[in-house]
Amino acid sequence: MAQRLGTLIVPVPGLSGTTYPPGTQVAINGRGSSVDAFVDGDWLPLAWWEFAEGISEGAAEG
Structure with missing residues (x-):
């Protein structure tokens, strides 16, 4: 199964x-x-x- 990818649309804090x-x-x-x-x-x-x-950074710029 392929890894699912996403793109943040708001700032999000990580556990770190x-x-x-x-x-x-x-x-x-x-x-x-x-x-x-x-x-x-x-x-x-x-x-x-x-x-x-499913939205890549490159697609958002185009």
Whole structure:
């Protein structure tokens, strides 16, 4: 199964305390109203409205 990717659409703090800006690409695990997302090993618990699934940074610029 391929890894699901998404792009943050709002700033989101990770477990490490780092806040990731909109446009950051994340790896997504789970389904439903909340999912687990990861950026370089940092965990971000995301709500459905904090990310867009399947949109790459390059597509947003075009």
